[in-house]
Amino acid sequence: MKKLLAIVLSIALLLGLAACGANKPADDTTAASENQTEANPVTDRKVGFIFLHDENSTYDKNFIDAAKEACDNLGVEYVLKTNIPEDKECYETAADLAESGCSIVFADSFGHEDYMIQAAKEYPEVQFCHATGTQAHTAGLDNFNNAFASIYEGRYLAGVAAGMKLNEMIESGKIKAEDAKIGYIGAYTYAEVISGYTSFFLGARSVCESATMAVQFTGSWYDETAEKEAANTLIERGCVLISQHADSMGAPTACENAGVPDVSYNGSTKSVAPNTYIISSKINWVPYFEYIINQVANGQPIDTDWTGTIATGSVQLTELNEDVAAEGTKEAIEEAQAKLEAGTLHVYDTATFTVDGKELTEYKADVDSDPDYTPDTNVVSDGYFHESEFRSAPYFDLEIDGIERLNAKF
Amino acid sequence: MSNNTGKKAHEPLFHIIKRNGLPFWKSWLIRILSVIAALIVCGIVIVFVTGENPLEMYKTMFEGAFGTERRRWGLMQDLAMLLCVSLAVTPAFKMKFWNIGAEGQVLIGGLATAACMILFGEKLSPYILYPLMICSSIIAGAVWAVIPAFFKAKWNTNETLFTLMMNYIAIQILSYFSYIWSNPKGSGKIGIINASSSAGWLPYIGNNKYLFNILIVLALTIFMYIYLKYSKHGYELSVVGESENTARYIGINVKKVIIRTMLLSGAICGIAGLLLVAGANHTVSSNAADGRGFTAIMVSWLAKFNPIYMILTSLLLVFLDKGATEISTTFSLNDSFSEIITGIIIFFIIGSEFFINYKIKFREKEVITKPETQETVKEGNEQ
Numbered sequence: 177m178k179k180l181l182a183i184v185l186s187i188a189l190l191l192g193l194a195a196c197g198a199n200k201p202a203d204d205t206t207a208a209s210e211n212q213t214e215a216n217p218v219t220d221r222k223v224g225f226i227f228l229h230d231e232n233s234t235y236d237k238n239f240i241d242a243a244k245e246a247c248d249n250l251g252v253e254y255v256l257k258t259n260i261p262e263d264k265e266c267y268e269t270a271a272d273l274a275e276s277g278c279s280i281v282f283a284d285s286f287g288h289e290d291y292m293i294q295a296a297k298e299y300p301e302v303q304f305c306h307a308t309g310t311q312a313h314t315a316g317l318d319n320f321n322n323a324f325a326s327i328y329e330g331r332y333l334a335g336v337a338a339g340m341k342l343n344e345m346i347e348s349g350k351i352k353a354e355d356a357k358i359g360y361i362g363a364y365t366y367a368e369v370i371s372g373y374t375s376f377f378l379g380a381r382s383v384c385e386s387a388t389m390a391v392q393f394t395g396s397w398y399d400e401t402a403e404k405e406a407a408n409t410l411i412e413r414g415c416v417l418i419s420q421h422a423d424s425m426g427a428p429t430a431c432e433n434a435g436v437p438d439v440s441y442n443g444s445t446k447s448v449a450p451n452t453y454i455i456s457s458k459i460n461w462v463p464y465f466e467y468i469i470n471q472v473a474n475g476q477p478i479d480t481d482w483t484g485t486i487a488t489g490s491v492q493l494t495e496l497n498e499d500v501a502a503e504g505t506k507e508a509i510e511e512a513q514a515k516l517e518a519g520t521l522h523v524y525d526t527a528t529f530t531v532d533g534k535e536l537t538e539y540k541a542d543v544d545s546d547p548d549y550t551p552d553t554n555v556v557s558d559g560y561f562h563e564s565e566f567r568s569a570p571y572f573d574l575e576i577d578g579i580e581r582l583n584a585k586f
Numbered sequence: 587m588s589n590n591t592g593k594k595a596h597e598p599l600f601h602i603i604k605r606n607g608l609p610f611w612k613s614w615l616i617r618i619l620s621v622i623a624a625l626i627v628c629g630i631v632i633v634f635v636t637g638e639n640p641l642e643m644y645k646t647m648f649e650g651a652f653g654t655e656r657r658r659w660g661l662m663q664d665l666a667m668l669l670c671v672s673l674a675v676t677p678a679f680k681m682k683f684w685n686i687g688a689e690g691q692v693l694i695g696g697l698a699t700a701a702c703m704i705l706f707g708e709k710l711s712p713y714i715l716y717p718l719m720i721c722s723s724i725i726a727g728a729v730w731a732v733i734p735a736f737f738k739a740k741w742n743t744n745e746t747l748f749t750l751m752m753n754y755i756a757i758q759i760l761s762y763f764s765y766i767w768s769n770p771k772g773s774g775k776i777g778i779i780n781a782s783s784s785a786g787w788l789p790y791i792g793n794n795k796y797l798f799n800i801l802i803v804l805a806l807t808i809f810m811y812i813y814l815k816y817s818k819h820g821y822e823l824s825v826v827g828e829s830e831n832t833a834r835y836i837g838i839n840v841k842k843v844i845i846r847t848m849l850l851s852g853a854i855c856g857i858a859g860l861l862l863v864a865g866a867n868h869t870v871s872s873n874a875a876d877g878r879g880f881t882a883i884m885v886s887w888l889a890k891f892n893p894i895y896m897i898l899t900s901l902l903l904v905f906l907d908k909g910a911t912e913i914s915t916t917f918s919l920n921d922s923f924s925e926i927i928t929g930i931i932i933f934f935i936i937g938s939e940f941f942i943n944y945k946i947k948f949r950e951k952e953v954i955t956k957p958e959t960q961e962t963v964k965e966g967n968e969q
Contacts, residue, residue, distance in 0.1 A: 230921055258914070259921055262775060263867040263874065268660050275654060287775040290869075294778070310770065364765070366772040395761060395774065542770070549771050573772075 335379020650912020695859025727856020
């Protein structure tokens with residue numbers, strides 16, 4: 177009797193679920209339109225955001241803060257979905273957002289891309305935008321777009337701050353010139369990471385000639401313990417300054433504990449490392465978010481492959497910690513930034529680095545994604561490597577001299 | 587209702603008595619009351635912490651789980667997946683073999699599926715590919731489960747630790763292959779496998795992506811119900827669970843039963859991996875199982891190892907998960923808040939099982955405290 181009732185209950189439940197399938201259309205948008213009395217092309221919009229983690233990740237926090245700021249600036253309603261993994265959950269969430277009336281759906285993590293494309297094909301009237309991806313320029317979809325920023329310029333400037341600090345340490349006799357070794361924590365041996373640490377290193381070496389660098393990979397974009405451990409390993413191996421391209425507070429915390437200066441990423445980490453944080457480079461996503469909202473509101477197409485720059489306000493340096501940074505850092509950064517903006521200085525100037533002891537004159541990068549990673553485009557000309565010009569996502573993946581990879585298994 | 591009169595010396599304020607066979611309606615009344623109590627406590631927490639209207643929040647929870655057709659199918663799919671893993675761990679638990687390695691078994695099954703899809707997806711004909719995927723995922727899951735079972739049967743090793751540790755090995759293997767097969771190279775993500783050819787994807791029924799998975803799990807549920815209740819194997823494993831010595835005395839080969847049951851447990855985990863990878867995600871990563879191997883333990887226990895009840899308990903957990911996530915999105919709260927709410931509700935539901943199995947008997951002799959005592963009894967029963 178008991179069992180029978182349970183069976184009946186369970187079946188009734190399943191049928192009930194399946195049966196009410198098409199009965200009630202989604203009513204999620206009513207709440208949105210209720211408090212708006214007159215039609216406004218901008219504020220009538222609703223934007224959905226998909227984030228891999230939540231505010232505890234510096235990477236996602238950077239996006240979340242920008243999303244809120246951009247939407248508040250324009251008075252647009254927004255929905256934030258955090259902790260969305262890179263699997264069908266991303267597709268389901270994107271489709272759910274599209275169904276609930278969002279005219280733009282944005283996702284912030286590289287692994288979301290395939291699922292965003294899947295949703296984009298299904299909802300042609302909704303714009304799907306994706307940061308850090310590589311496929312939009314070849315996908316042939318009107319409503320799927322990639323975006324990135326020339327963050328390597330920001331990294332370079334942060335590198336200048338690091339170089340200044342190294343110089344200060346050398347001058348004060350704290351270290352010898354040949355000991356000016358930087359430690360860098362990377363996630364994977366992936367172009368975005370390689371481009372990041374190389375530009376950072378070149379920035380540092382432009383100020384401190386004897387600088388060298390060691391890179392430790394963690395094999396994860398977000399692993400607080402691994403990042404902390406990697407920072408400790410690097411410090412033990414004699415690195416006197418640390419920087420990272422991984423998203424947790426692991427490295428800044430380890431640096432603070434060991435008293436080693438840290439150049440951060442994705443935003444200031446001064447709150448956890450007040451005595452070691454120098455500066456941080458980050459991508460400011462507000463300009464991009466405002467851009468896509470305005471384009472959609474005005475019925476204009478969104479650039480399929482958008483690259484933010486220092487000029488668009490997309491590449492930023494966060495507050496300089498004067499207590500830790502070397503004297504004159506601010507001026508040195510400003511000088512380099514002016515040159516970058518004027519085009520007289522190129523981050524990947526082939527005269528400033530060598531690969532296997534040789535200067536680079538030609539390099540084919542894998543710009544158009546394909547399963548076999550066929551290099552397809554020559555990206556070196558006019559004496560520099562043209563990063564983020566053929567596609568917004570970075571493709572600099574060369575191993576230059578002076579940087580030692582401690583582990584490259586990831 | 588046991589009679590407990592006449593004791594005078596050293597009687598504690600209350601003591602706990604095991605109940606014998608509470609009527610069906612009564613046990614369900616306790617369960618329903620516990621849910622109501624949980625909702626009230628959550629309501630208080632909601633008002634105090636966020637100042638939002640709790641009724642609005644509960645409404646949002648329902649909308650998050652059932653609000654649109656897409657959400658209902660998503661819920662059914664997640665329910666099916668959780669149920670599948672729960673079905674897998676149930677025979678082992680019934681045998682009192684603490685298999686907490688379902689997470690790893692699912693992952694390995696998923697990896698085997700993904701490997702077939704990546705390596706042979708576009709080379710073999712579907713008639714060979716699908717059987718190959720099914721066999722390899724089942725074998726992979728079964729092997730992962732039988733290793734600890736073998737050690738348990740042979741040398742009586744601790745299966746809790748052993749199965750737990752096997753999870754970490756599986757996770758690391760998954761990370762390794764995520765890197766090896768990453769697309770684009772070096773990114774650490776496999777991406778959608780065979781996106782253009784759909785080779786090795788489980789079929790859509792009509793236009794529905796998940797119906798196939800759901801039907802498979804439904805069939806497995808019925809199979810498991812019959813297996814546990816009416817088959818000789820099912821009987822043997824429950825005897826082994828009750829007492830190994832009894833089992834030995836009546837001539838059951840305990841070692842054989844342990845190994846056979848874990849083979850089954852692992853095989854079903856392998857199927858869960860297959861359904862997750864080929865039927866839903868079309869990719870694999872080290873968090874593909876998403877903690878289901880552990881949540882399944884709760885599903886199985888709450889349902890008292892009855893596969894039919896497990897439909898209800900997995901629905902409850904999936905509903906709470908979806909609903910709570912919706913709360914955090916709609917009310918712009920941190921995900922931790924939704925977890926607090928889920929935690930409170932689950933705590934009450936698990937707590938209710940205590941009051942179904944036991945009753946609290948209070949000391950009766952002092953007249954002065956009597957009214958208060960009655961009050962407490964009432965309260966205790968309600969929870």
